[in-house]
Amino acid sequence: MFCIVGFLYRLLALSIIMEKPPKEPEALMVKISLTAIMTALVTAATFMVRIPSPIGGYFNFGDVMIFIVALTFKSVIGGFAGGVGSAISDFIGYPMFVVPTLVIKGLEGFFAGFITNKKSAFRDVLAVAVAGCEMILGYLFAEAYILQMGWETALLEVPGNIVQVAIGGLVGIPIAYVVRKRLPEILK
Numbered sequence: 465m466f467c468i469v470g471f472l473y474r475l476l477a478l479s480i481i482m483e484k485p486p487k488e489p490e491a492l493m494v495k496i497s498l499t500a501i502m503t504a505l506v507t508a509a510t511f512m513v514r515i516p517s518p519i520g521g522y523f524n525f526g527d528v529m530i531f532i533v534a535l536t537f538k539s540v541i542g543g544f545a546g547g548v549g550s551a552i553s554d555f556i557g558y559p560m561f562v563v564p565t566l567v568i569k570g571l572e573g574f575f576a577g578f579i580t581n582k583k584s585a586f587r588d589v590l591a592v593a594v595a596g597c598e599m600i601l602g603y604l605f606a607e608a609y610i611l612q613m614g615w616e617t618a619l620l621e622v623p624g625n626i627v628q629v630a631i632g633g634l635v636g637i638p639i640a641y642v643v644r645k646r647l648p649e650i651l652k
Contacts, residue, residue, distance in 0.1 A: 495541070498537065498541065499540075499541045499544055499545060502529075502533045502537065502541060502545040502549070503544065503545040503548050503549040503552075504549065505529050505533070505545070505549070506526055506529045506530055506533065506545045506546060506548075506549025506550060506553075507549040507550070507552045507553050508529075509524070509525050509526045509528060509529035510524045510525070510526030510529070510549065510550050510553035510554075511524075511553040511556065512524075512525065513525050514557070517620070517621055517624055518620050519607065519613055519617050519618070519620055519621060520558070520560070520613075521558065521561060521603070521607075521621055521624075522558065523624050523627070523628055524553070524628070525628075525631065525632075525635075526549070526550050526553065526569070526632075527572075527596075527599070527628050527629055527631070527632025527633075527636070528631065528632045528635045528636045528639075529545075529549070529636075530542065530545070530546040530549075530550070530569060530572060530573045530576070530632065530636075531576055531592055531595075531632045531633060531636030531637065531640065532636045532639050532640045532643065533545045533546065533573065533577075534546065534572075534573045534574070534575075534576035534577035534580070534591070534595070535576060535577070535580050535582070535588055535591060535592075535636065535637065535640035535641075535644075536582075536640045536643045536644050536647070537577065538577055539573075539574045539575075539576075539577030539578040540574070540577070541573075541577065542573035542574060542576055542577030543570045543571065543573040543574030543577065544570070544573070545573060546569040546570055546572050546573025546574070547565070547566045547567065547568075547569045547570025547571075547573065548566065548570070549569075550565045550566070550569035551563075551565045551566040551569070560611060561606075561611075563610075564602070564603070564606035564607075564610055564611070567602070568598070568599055568602035568603060568606065569599065571595075571598055571599075571602065572595045572596070572598055572599045572602075573595070575591070575594055575595040575598055576591040576592060576594075576595035577591075578591075579591035579594055579595070582644055585637070585641075588637045588640065588641070589633070589637065592629070592632065592633035592636070592637060593633075595629075596626075596629030596630075596632070596633065599625060599629060600622060600625045600626060600629065603618075603621060603625055604618050604619070604621070604622060605618075607621060
């Protein structure tokens with residue numbers, strides 16, 4: 465387990481450096497610390513409310529936190545926090561979803577953070593819509609093919625995932641807007 469955590473830490477540091485090299489060592493530490501905190505918040509939001517679905521997954525409020533993180537910070541932080549935070553939550557109770565969740569939620573956070581320009585409400589809504597479609601389709605294909613549940617069973621999850629994304633966007637966009645206005649420049 466510690467090997468995995470060490471690998472993820474190195475991957476995170478490398479991705480932050482590659483995205484935009486920090487001018488000061490303190491800036492790198494702030495970004496790594498911020499990413500760790502956001503990852504923990506995504507885990508908590510995903511774990512806090514779990515409403516089981518008919519096929520073995522669950523409805524949760526993790527998308528709210530993923531969208532807040534991705535729309536507030538960079539795509540790398542949104543992707544890392546979304547993927548790792550959600551996967552940690554799945555590890556506790558739903559281990560068959562850990563790997564698909566790591567990829568699907570990671571891409572969801574990355575896409576949302578990449579598409580937003582942090583200035584336009586339209587871009588925020590577009591970011592949530594594109595990232596949400598990726599999440600819905602990602603779980604559909606993962607459940608049908610990777611977890612071999614079949615199309616009929618995987619389609620039962622789609623309405624719950626649509627509601628999860630809608631709630632994530634409706635709550636996450638306004639909170640991200642307020643947080644972006646209040647954050648000091650070093651954290652953006």
